[in-house]
Amino acid sequence: MQFQNPEILYFLALLIIPILVHLFQLQKFEKIPFTNVAFLQKLVQQTRKSSRIKKWLILGTRLLLLSAIIFAFSQPYFSSKKIETKQQTFIYLDNSLSTNATGEKGNLLKIAAQEIIENASKNDRYSLQTNTDFYKDISYEDLKSNLLNIKNSAKKVGIKNVLLKINSSQKNKTKTLNKSIFISDFQNTYNNEFTNVTKGFSGIKLESSKKNNISIDSVFTNNTNATNLTVNVVIKNQGDAKNNIPIAIFNKEKLVSKQSFSIEENTNKTITFTLQNITEFLGKIDITFSDTFSFDNTFYFCINTSKKINVLSIGNNANFLSKIYTKDEFNFSTSTLQNVNYNAIPKQQIIILNELEKIPETLSKSIIEFSKKGGTIVIIPNIKSEVQSYNLFLNKIADSKIKSKISDTLKITNINFNHPLFKNVFSKKVLNFQYPIVKSHYPILSKNKSNIISFENNSSFISELNSSKNKVYWVSSSLSKSNSNFLNSPLVVPVFYNFGKLSFQHKKMYYYLEKENKIDVETNLEKDEILTIVNLNSSFIPPQQTYQNKVSITTKDNPTEVGFYNIISKKDTLQTIAFNNPKEESSLKFLDINSLKKEHKNIEFSSSIADVFNDLNKKNEVQWLWKWFLALAIVSLLLEIFILKFYKP
Known part of the structure; x- marks a missing residue:
């Protein structure tokens, strides 16, 4: 039993007053001598005893009356929470595309929203998390309004992110009773989201009636x-x-x-x-x-009509490049140092400096200008490279420099599988390939360097020299047959092919919603001009970076619906792109709830939204007792009246 006004109970100490009053009012019977009354002695004793009992009964009823009144004013009640404690219920409702299926009662998402509305308490506060929105500390009416307008979305929210929202919404809240409810189909995309430290919640699994x-x-x-x-x-x-x-x-x-x-x-x-x-x-x-x-x-x-990537190789003749940059995907051209067409440099997407002994000042200026405008540079040194010439160039283009040549045979053993260059190249990590070797190399020093392929001593063989606007790749060794057998390695094709492919992101046949997509658009924009993506129903301005001959666009949060979209500049349509729903949402594989309950004791699952909310409302229901104490006071008063009126000692 709990009390809304527990301070009233201090008045119980005042009950000592009627007790003292009654004790002082107990009169002593005076004995009067009288002859021949011996037969009345027994009757006198019985009358005196009955009078005392009557007074004690009256004292008891009055004490009960006063106690009942004091308890009634303190407002006692039964509940699992204190009356001043607020109930805050956090609800995660999965509105991913997979919940747009039909269950026994109808559409999974709509039925779930309706059952929440029907069973949620109108007196509590709520936080509602969906895959698209978060509504913090809202009333029942706001909860109802948001649930009535909920729609399916291609966006997916991880359990870890939901738990972070819970912790954030509950942080620094005192006198608040928190409850978390997760409503989802628990598709296997949530796999590995649950850990031993996952916060407890009540889960309701939405199940489709169809299994095909x-x-x-x-x-x-x-x-x-x-x-x-x-x-x-x-x-x-x-x-x-x-x-x-x-x-x-x-x-x-x-x-x-x-x-x-x-x-x-x-x-x-x-x-x-x-x-x-x-x-x-x-x-x-x-x-x-x-x-x-x-x-x-x-x-x-x-x-x-497929647009090709322009690749220019300057330096020694390299047959392996022409075999990699084929005519169906690339416009590959090669030039010696003496015959460079400087007017053609700005038209390229990637330039390979192939084993130059030194980099002349004129070429250096053109390449640096090309790089600043978004072009990709691949630098392969010569066995006899002039270190000073290279360092002047590298310092300007990537704030880097190389050391003098080291003549030491090293194996190429380590691959950075997480680098974008190797995305979708390997089905699994390859650890036992035949290691190519180099006989000499030029170590590079750079503050912003990431290794792509490394030697056995962990020094860099191929590295990316990070810059804000351009991509510069450094190959630390000459690839001539006299110095290395790397060209015979299966690595050479994916490395140089992706050098070219990543230099310009031509649009693909289609893209997926909620994925990070990068698209390069060949165009020359005027100052302060931007590209916009539109369709018949919506338009948005994507994140974009402008270069001399292209604009790089990134899409992720937008668009939100499938279909065709036009990339426009002013009123001109530059490209049309297509978006589709993530194919992971089509999976009919779901988490095993029984296994999940065994592994995580703090997670409870139910098959009914109504049961979870009814149980929550029952636990939080307040049963007031003051009426019963008031009734007890009335009964005590009536008892005293009956004792005074009908009890004759």
Whole structure:
């Protein structure tokens, strides 16, 4: 039992007053001698005893009356929380695309929102976290309004981020009882999010009534001939085999081709469409099929005349570069030091200084200017490189310098797999490849250097000299056959290929929402001019960096919906790009709740939102007792009246 006004209970000490009054009012009976009354002695004793009992009964009823009144004014109650303590309930409602499925009662997200509204207490305060928004310390009415307007989103929020929000919202709050409720389908994208120190919460798992799904996994193309183009659509099936599924391909809104296919249980299948090879194709693929998810039955992509990356090699002739920078993807050109076309330098995306003995001042100025405007530089020294000449150049372009040549045979053993240069190159870390060697190298000193490939002594073989606007790569050794066998290593192709590919981010056929996408747009903008991305329903200004001949755009938080978007400058459309939903959301693999409960004792799971809120409301319900004490006071008063009126000693 708890009290809202516990200080009133101090008045119980005043009950000593009626006790003292009653004690002093107990009169002593006076004996009067009288003859022949011996037979009355017993009756006199009984009367005196009865009178004392009556007075003690009256004292007891009055004490009970006063005590009951004091307890009533102190307002006692039963509850799991103190009356001055506020209830703060943190609710995480997963509104990812995977919750846009149908359960036993209907749409998972809408039913979950409705059940929260129906069962949440109207007197408590709430914090609502969704994948897109965070509403801190809101009332029930605000909670209801936000839940009624909730929509599915491609954005995903990690459990760790949600827990950080909980800690932030509860920080520095005193006299507050906190409760956390997680409502999600707990897709396996949450794997490894739970640890031994994960804060306790009540979880409700949303489950779809369907266990089959078919989705468009990816799209790629290849040229059949000069006039035809083949579009390959990779279909992913989860669950039972499916037959006669219609699939159609559109150019914008115009139907181009349609067919049907069958697919076996839990397999992938490639469907091909042969199309006329046109300059621009804004493709949309539709599958007509009712399954767990509908958002992954449509896919957008763009096919444009492929723009090539301009690569210029200055210095010694290198046959290996022409084999890597092929005509279908690159415009590769080579020049000796004496025949450099300086007017062609600004038109390049990447320049390779291939084993120059020294770097003349004229070339140095042109390369530095090219680098400042966003161009990529790869520097390969010569066996007989002039260190002073190189240091003058390196100091200006990357605040770096090299040491004198070290003649020492070293193995190339270490690969930085986390570097962007090796993204999607290796399916797993390779540790037992045949190590290439170098016989001599030029160590580089730089404050802003990151190693890409290293020697066995951990010194750098290939490194990136970090700069705010440009990319400069340093190869510390000559790659001539007399000095190294690196050109025979399988590493040479991905390294130099990605040097070229990363120098200019041409637009891809499609991008995914909620991923960091980098796009380079060839354009010359005027001062204070910016690029905007628009479609029929929305527009936004993406983060962008302007160079001389291009603008680098980054997208992540925007856009939020799938479809085609135009990159525009003023009113001119420079490019059209396509966005699709993340394919991870199509997964039908979910966390094993039973295993999760065994591993994390502080996490409770329920199958019903109503049960969790009813239990929470029941624990926080206040049962007031003052009425019962007031009734007891009335009963005490009535007892005293009855004793005074009917009890005759």
